[in-house]
Amino acid sequence: MNGMTEFFFLMKHELSLVLILVFLLILKIRTKPIVNSSLINVMNVVFFLNFILGWFLNKDGSLFGGMFLNSGLLAFEKNILNLGTFIICLQASSWLKDHKHVPEFYMLLISTLIGMFFMLSSGNLLMFYLGLELSTIPLAAMCNFDMEKANSSEAAMKMIMSSAFSSGILLFGISLFYGMTGTFSLLGSGYNFDGSPLQVLSFLMLFSGFAFKLSVVPFHFWTADVYEGSPVSVTSYLSVISKGAMVFVFSSVMYTTFKGIATVWYDAMVVLSILTMVVGNLFALRQNNMKRFLAFSSIAQVGYILIGISGSSESGMASSIYFILIYIFSNLGAFGVISLISSETGRESIDDYKGLYKTNPMLGWVLALSLFSLAGIPPTAGFFGKIFLLTAGAAKGNYLLITIASLNMIVSLYYYLRVIRAVFMDSNENAIEPIKSQTSFKLAIILCVAGILVTGFANGLYEYILSLSHGM
Amino acid sequence: MMLTILILLPLLTALILAMSNAKASRTVALAGSGIQLLFSLLLLQNYLTERAAGNTALFLFESSSAWFPALNINFHIGVDGISIAMILLTASVVFAGVLVSWKIEKMTKEFFLLLIILSAGAYGFFISLDLFLLFFFLEVAVIPKYLLIGIWGSGKKEYSANKLALMLMGGSALVLVGLIGMYYNSGNSFDLVHLSTFHIPFYIQKIFFPFLFIGFGVFTAIFPFHTWVPDGHSSAPTAASMFLAGISMKLGGYGCLRVATYLMPEAAQYYSGYIVLVAAIAIIYGAFATMMQTDLKYINAYSSVSHCGFVLLGIGMLTKTAITGAVLQMVSHGLMTALFFAAIGMLYERTHTRAVKELGGLMKMMPFISTVFFIAGLCSLGLPGFSGFVAEMTIFVGSWQRSGMFYHIATILACMSIVVTAVYILRATGQSVMGPVNNPKFLTLTDAHWNEKLAAGVLIVGIVAIGVMPFWLNDLVSPGAEAIYNQLSRFALLK
Numbered sequence: 001m002n003g004m005t006e007f008f009f010l011m012k013h014e015l016s017l018v019l020i021l022v023f024l025l026i027l028k029i030r031t032k033p034i035v036n037s038s039l040i041n042v043m044n045v046v047f048f049l050n051f052i053l054g055w056f057l058n059k060d061g062s063l064f065g066g067m068f069l070n071s072g073l074l075a076f077e078k079n080i081l082n083l084g085t086f087i088i089c090l091q092a093s094s095w096l097k098d099h100k101h102v103p104e105f106y107m108l109l110i111s112t113l114i115g116m117f118f119m120l121s122s123g124n125l126l127m128f129y130l131g132l133e134l135s136t137i138p139l140a141a142m143c144n145f146d147m148e149k150a151n152s153s154e155a156a157m158k159m160i161m162s163s164a165f166s167s168g169i170l171l172f173g174i175s176l177f178y179g180m181t182g183t184f185s186l187l188g189s190g191y192n193f194d195g196s197p198l199q200v201l202s203f204l205m206l207f208s209g210f211a212f213k214l215s216v217v218p219f220h221f222w223t224a225d226v227y228e229g230s231p232v233s234v235t236s237y238l239s240v241i242s243k244g245a246m247v248f249v250f251s252s253v254m255y256t257t258f259k260g261i262a263t264v265w266y267d268a269m270v271v272l273s274i275l276t277m278v279v280g281n282l283f284a285l286r287q288n289n290m291k292r293f294l295a296f297s298s299i300a301q302v303g304y305i306l307i308g309i310s311g312s313s314e315s316g317m318a319s320s321i322y323f324i325l326i327y328i329f330s331n332l333g334a335f336g337v338i339s340l341i342s343s344e345t346g347r348e349s350i351d352d353y354k355g356l357y358k359t360n361p362m363l364g365w366v367l368a369l370s371l372f373s374l375a376g377i378p379p380t381a382g383f384f385g386k387i388f389l390l391t392a393g394a395a396k397g398n399y400l401l402i403t404i405a406s407l408n409m410i411v412s413l414y415y416y417l418r419v420i421r422a423v424f425m426d427s428n429e430n431a432i433e434p435i436k437s438q439t440s441f442k443l444a445i446i447l448c449v450a451g452i453l454v455t456g457f458a459n460g461l462y463e464y465i466l467s468l469s470h471g472m
Numbered sequence: 473m474m475l476t477i478l479i480l481l482p483l484l485t486a487l488i489l490a491m492s493n494a495k496a497s498r499t500v501a502l503a504g505s506g507i508q509l510l511f512s513l514l515l516l517q518n519y520l521t522e523r524a525a526g527n528t529a530l531f532l533f534e535s536s537s538a539w540f541p542a543l544n545i546n547f548h549i550g551v552d553g554i555s556i557a558m559i560l561l562t563a564s565v566v567f568a569g570v571l572v573s574w575k576i577e578k579m580t581k582e583f584f585l586l587l588i589i590l591s592a593g594a595y596g597f598f599i600s601l602d603l604f605l606l607f608f609f610l611e612v613a614v615i616p617k618y619l620l621i622g623i624w625g626s627g628k629k630e631y632s633a634n635k636l637a638l639m640l641m642g643g644s645a646l647v648l649v650g651l652i653g654m655y656y657n658s659g660n661s662f663d664l665v666h667l668s669t670f671h672i673p674f675y676i677q678k679i680f681f682p683f684l685f686i687g688f689g690v691f692t693a694i695f696p697f698h699t700w701v702p703d704g705h706s707s708a709p710t711a712a713s714m715f716l717a718g719i720s721m722k723l724g725g726y727g728c729l730r731v732a733t734y735l736m737p738e739a740a741q742y743y744s745g746y747i748v749l750v751a752a753i754a755i756i757y758g759a760f761a762t763m764m765q766t767d768l769k770y771i772n773a774y775s776s777v778s779h780c781g782f783v784l785l786g787i788g789m790l791t792k793t794a795i796t797g798a799v800l801q802m803v804s805h806g807l808m809t810a811l812f813f814a815a816i817g818m819l820y821e822r823t824h825t826r827a828v829k830e831l832g833g834l835m836k837m838m839p840f841i842s843t844v845f846f847i848a849g850l851c852s853l854g855l856p857g858f859s860g861f862v863a864e865m866t867i868f869v870g871s872w873q874r875s876g877m878f879y880h881i882a883t884i885l886a887c888m889s890i891v892v893t894a895v896y897i898l899r900a901t902g903q904s905v906m907g908p909v910n911n912p913k914f915l916t917l918t919d920a921h922w923n924e925k926l927a928a929g930v931l932i933v934g935i936v937a938i939g940v941m942p943f944w945l946n947d948l949v950s951p952g953a954e955a956i957y958n959q960l961s962r963f964a965l966l967k
Contacts, residue, residue, distance in 0.1 A: 315542070378611045387604075387648070391543065394652045399679075402652055406645035413641050414634070417618065421630055425622045459540050466542050 009059040010070045013078045014121075016050055017114045021107060028103045036102050040093050043106055044440055047089050051082040062123060066185060069123040073468040077248045077321065078117055084241045084328040085113055090444035091336045092233035094437070095343040105145060108138040109237070116245035125174045125184040128249070132170075132213075136163045139242060143230040155229025162222035166212030173205025186257045193260025200264055206253075207268060213246045216272050216306065217279040220299050224283075227295035232339035235291055239298045240331050244324040247302075251309045251320055262312055266396070269310040274404055277303030281411040290338050290348050293415070294331070297374060300412055301327060307405055308389035311396060318466040319388040325461075326373065326385040329451030333370030336445055337363050344435050350419060355428030360435055364423045366445055371416040373452045376409055381456035388462070474515055475533050475549045475599045478559065481508050482592035486585055494580040498570070501584035505567040505591070509930075512563040516948075519556050530955050531601060531665070539605075544660050548602040554799050554952035557945060558598045558726060561806045564930050565718040566591040569711035571927035572814045575821070576624070576709070583624060586616040587711055594719050603651050603662040603731065610647065610691075610723060614640045617720065620712040621704060632700075632707035636716075639700040643690025647727070650683035654735065667735045668959060674738045681739030684732040685747070691724025694784060695754040698777045705773035710817025713769065717776045718810035722802045725783040729798065733787060734956045737963045740790065745878060747788030752882040754781030759892040768816045768826040771900050772809060775852060778889060779805045785886055786867040789879065792950075792957040794870025797863055799949045804851070804859035804938060811931040812848035815841060818924050819904070822917045828900050833909035840920045842905040844928040849901040851935050853894045859938035864890070866946075 008015065023046075027034060058075040062068060089109075096102050115134030122128035140163065144156035178184060180198055193199055208219060215223040227235045258265055280300030287293040308320040340363070342348050357364035373382030386409065394402045437445075455461060485504025492500050522532050531550030539547045551559070569587060576583050593613030600606035614637060622633035651662065657676045658667055690697045701721075705713050733740040740747075758778025765771045779801070786798025818841045819834065820826050835842040851858035854865075871883040909915060920928070938945050 318542075372615065377615050378608045383608070383611065387607075388543070390648070391652055391655065394656060397656065399649060399653055403649050406648050407642070410638055410642050410645055414638055417634060417637060420619075421622060421634070424619060425630055425633075459538075462540060463542055 006059070006061065007063060009057055010061050010063055011068070012057060013054055013075070013082070014114055014117050016053060017110050017117070020046055020050065021110045021114070024103050024107050024110070028107075034103060036097050036099070039102055039106075040096055041440075044086075044089055044093070047082070047086040051079065051086045054079040054082050066123045066187065067127045068118075068121050070121055071468075073321075074120055076465065076468055077120055077245075080321075080325050080328065081113065081116060081241050081245060084244065084332065085109070085237070087328070087332050087336075087444045087447055088233055088237050088241070090440045090447075091236070091332070091339050093440045095231060095233055095339060099145075100147075101145070105142070108142050111138040112136075112142070112237075112242070116241070119249055120245060122249075123186055125177065125186060128186065129167075129171065129174065133167065135242065135245070136167070136213075139234075139238065142234045142237070143226060145234060146231045149229070151229035152231065153229075155226045158222050158229075159226045162212065162226075166209050166219070169205055169212070170209030173202050173207075173209060176202035176205060186253060193258060195261045195264055199261065203258055203261060203264065204268070207265065210246065210250045210253075211272065214243060214250065214302050215299050216302055217276040217299065220276070220279070223299060224287075224292050224295045228289055228292045232291065232335060232342050235295075236332055236335035236339065239294065239335070240328050243298070243302070244328060247305055247309075247320060247324055251317055254309060255312065255317060266310055266312065269306050270398065270401055273303045273306035273310065274401065275303075276300065276306065277405060277408040281408050281415075284412070284415045287415075288349050288351065290350060290353070290419075293350065293419070294334060294338070297412065297415070298331065300408065301374070303408070304386060304389050304405060307393035307401060310398075310401075311392035311394070313392065313395055314466060314469045315388070315395070316392040317469040318462065319385070319392045321465050321469070322462050323385040323389050325465075326381040326451070326455050329448045329455060330370045330373035330380070330382050333366055333445065333448035333452060334374065336441065336448060337367045337370070340435060340437055340441060341432060345432055347432060350422055352432060353419065353422045354426040355431035356423045358427075359431050359433060363435065366449060367423060368420055369449060369452055371419055375413050375416040377413075379456065380452050381454070382452070384456035384462075473533075473535070474518060475535070475551065478508075478511060478515065478599065479549075479592065479596050481511060482588050482595060486588045486592065489581060489585045489588060492581065497581040497584050498574060498576075501570045501588060502567075502574075504588060505563070505570045508591070509563040509567045512559050515551075516556055516560060519551065519553075520948075530951070534601070536601075539602075543604075545604045545662055546602050547605060548663060548665075549599045549605075550601045551599055552952040552955070553948040553950070554726070554730070555598045557799065557803050557949050558722060559595060561722065561803050561934075562591060562594045562598070562719050564934055565714055565806060565810045568810060568814060568927035568930050569714045571923040571930075572714070572817055573709070573711040574921075574923040578624060583620070583709075583711075586620050587715070590616045590620075590715055591719075594723065597723055598726065601664045603654070603664060603667075605662075606664075606727075606731070607644070607647060607651055610727070611641075611644050613720065613723065614644065617704075617708075617712060617716060621708045624709040624712070625707040626709070627707045628703070629707045632703035636700045636704035639690055639697065643687045643697070643724070646683045646687030646690070647731075648687075650680045650687060650732075653680040653683065664730070664735070671963070672736060674742075677736040677739035678742060681732055681736045681743060684736070685728055685740075685743070688724045688727030688732060689784070692721045692728065692780045692783060693724075693754065693777045695750045695757065695777075695781070698754060698758075701777050702770055702773040705776065705813075706767060706769035710813055710820075713813040713817070714810040717772070717813060718806040721776065721780050722806055725780065725787070725798065725802045728784070729787055729795065729956060733790075734959055737960045741960065741964075744788050744790050747784060748879060748882045751781045751784035751788050752885055754778065755785065755886050755889045756892075759889040759896070762896045763892060765896075766828050768819070768828060768831075768900065768904065769813070771828075771896060772812045772816065775893065775896070776805070776809055778893070779809070779852070782864060782867050782886065785882070786870060789867075789871045789874045789883075790957075790960055791870045791873045792954060793873060794867055795956055796946065796950050796953040797866030797868075797870045799953060800859075800866055800938070800942070800945060801863035803945065804863040804935070807931050807934045807938075808848055808851040808858075808860055811844065811928060811935065812852065814924070814927055814931065815845040815848055818920060819845065823911075823914060828903050830910060831904035831914075832907050832911075834905045834914065834917075836909060837914060837917045838919045840925060840928075844920075844932070845905055846901055847932060847935070849897040851939070853897045854890055857936070857939045859935045859942075862938055862942040862945075
């Protein structure tokens, strides 16, 4: 195979996104005004095609002297992110239809996604950093997309400040890394990690950079404000896609680059996962805004993911990817309902959800199902995701960690049940009116519900992910 | 195959329920649970035929298919006599529960849907031979209870529902830790049959036995984790109370026996003194706490704490007779308490009060309901001829076989609680159904309808069938109990 076709196949995911981006740019420079609803429909179809195309003609290999990698696992991770983006676009339709800057929204969205793909595929710290910045800066602009709202700008500002700060730390870590090993390569060849102080320092810097992006406690302070201020669709993108991509990169960097000092990062991981679960859950107890509430619950979820990764095995890798897939469905189910209600009525507090079941039974069930999946209640997929994470994490015999995690699941159940109680049990004179949703929204919700119900039982899926993680 | 149908039937019913309208839903639920009851009887018959034909395998109708091969999780199902008894109990209680909820007005469809999903969880739990599967079904049976109590309950329903859901989930969280611990110390297996042959090291057993026993114990109201019982039972709608006390508490007892004791026999012996101690406390404390109650549902709820204490006492004594007695008590208490709650529900629906003082003389207007109420009471205090006597007698005999002063004292104390039981039962039933009519409004009340009669009938048949001819149930469950006992004596620690 000649170089050109190889280049095409290996970078297929990125190239197709670039193609969409170019298409949008051409659309934008035309003088004729764009009809929002038709553009939205076209983009939904385009994202769907993009997701479908991602499954075909994948090849393993590397480009640009090991800068850019692709493998079955990476392609699968990109497909998961494509799927999540597709669902988010479907859900965003009702919010976007009256917006003045629809093409820009899609452009920014696609830029961040391209950034994440490069980050995932990076075999080199410089490439990784480029991808990271490409994914972060447009994201901050997206946070500001409720132009007339002050707290939307505040969210964007907080996002850009905190990511600049974390990038600084990350770069410091990278330069130490380079100073020690003489290479930017992430593939772990040519140098040995033996746990010398400088190595540990460089590792800690990199680790904190990741922790910022993952909103691991104590690097989580930006999360709740940014989630609350941003438009709901951007919040869901932040909490699902951006976090998912970070988890993928994080776990592969831990497993390949820092393999040599696994004992060091194991301790860091255990401490931070306990902190993250406990703080996330305890803060979620007191929230009254649905978005803030889900922000803290998603912080707590990261704590469980860290447990899985700490198992440092193929099943740890596979279970965290599997969990992210399930988490996409469950979180987007919940965020979908919230985004619909927020865009139709502007109400976001948990008290507003009282009596929702009486007026909107379907939305009530979807919200309940998604929250149960987040809480890890069977028969939803979330149950399998959590149990597999805990099982993978227990492989090293740290049963105390598992005990703390399972007790945390009860705390989390308490606040999820608070919402369930508001929806199903409390009566409310001023309940949310019956809402009519668009077809695209219904489609998104059907996808999420199907994912929540099927992903857990579909045993082949977990096995497939595990077989992909085999090479790690 | 039979067992797969057993679990598919309620799922099918739930599916039809989800698609039907509110009016048709109760008929669908009744048909579904009726067919399930008949199917359970068929299962019993097939089981007995297999046994009569000389099949001595511990678990019959076993089948296993891979579910998550990478984690060695299989869809492994099978039944022994104990499971069959529990399945029969579940089928009768759910059938009766649907019947007594016949007149439910609020969100009818959702009510029956949740009830049927609950029953699916219970059936699945009793047939699982893979611990992951067992845990899955255990948790399936928690959240519907929360919704049933929170939406259709009475009194401080949200508080009770929350308390119940959180405490039960707490219990299952402990179970999860125990299961994962067992998994990694037994060559990565969740398989019950494999684990029973695999000898888990004693020091590992000592760590994880408490997790499993207390975790399952929360479901069966182990002292001091019994506090969800009174609130949960009294706030729940009738059918949910019946399910909670009749079946849900038995999930715990079954788990303690089948998972904790059977798979960790040495730890069970090591901890048996503590188990007996908390069981004896629950029995006595439950009985005295019941004396102080004035609300009929609270009376039955606290007496359930006491009666489930007998189950734990039987398990803790670790003799073959006591274990058999514990299983008998689970079945007997399930039927009896479901009947009790059904009768209370019927009374409450008519009189709109559950306070013993405000009732009185109901026998005149409602002879059928009053008689049902009385039967449940007599069974509860262990009158010969009803199932309660058989079960408690077996436990006492079995407990006495365990040598040691401590165990004898516990047995004697447990025996003495029967007197207290008699006091509160006779007082509650006597004051509410006998004597003069306190409230003239009650004079116009009507007796039971066909559905209530049928519901009570099904449960009473079970109670009397066990009370008069205990041998059939005894024969059914004793091979299972014997297997657990053999496991205990194989790894004898205390002799």
